[in-house]
Amino acid sequence: MSTPQPHRTPEIEIARVRRAPRWGVFLGIxxxxxxxxxxxxxxFGNFEASEATQVAYPFGQVFGFLVxxxxxxxxxxxxxxxxxxxxAARRSERVVRVDHETIAE
Known part of the structure; x- marks a missing residue:
């Protein structure tokens, strides 16, 4: 007894290929x-008391505000x-033909 062959539907489609930056990497950097x-x-800042307010802020607080x-x-x-x-990568985009197959059993 033989098994039935799966039904294949090949299609030729047009796709655009280009290099794109990875957004997560750039935002992480x-x-x-x-x-x-x-x-x-x-x-490299100054931690002396301000002349106007006479308040000196600690390193951690200054760092937090700057962050x-x-x-x-x-x-x-x-x-x-x-x-x-x-x-810029969009300018070097190529159009290619791809063979897309759908296999249905």
């Missing part, structure tokens, strides 16, 4: 760069870079 910039700004500004800025900058790279 933006976060890391933002944290590093906040650390550098904090490390609130530098991380979103890093995400925005690297997001724009990824967007520009994606637009």
């Amino acid at each position: 933006g976060v890391v760069v933002g944290v590093v910039v906040a650390f550098l700004l904090t490390a 609130l500004w530098t991380v979103p800025a890093g995400i925005a900058v690297f997001g724009v870079i990824a967007l520009l790279l994606e637009r």
Whole structure:
């Protein structure tokens, strides 16, 4: 007794092939760069009391406030870079023909 052959439906389709940046990687790099910039700004900053308020802020508090500004800025900058790279990759896009088979049993 033989088994029935599966029914194959081949189709030729048109597809566009291009290289695209991985958004998660670029946004992650933006976060890391933002944290590093906040650390550098904090490390090279001045921790003396302000003349106007006579308040001195500790290292951790200054770092935390700077992270609130530098991380979103890093995400925005690297997001724009990824967007520009994606637009540039769209120019080198190729159109190819692909054989798409659907196998139904």
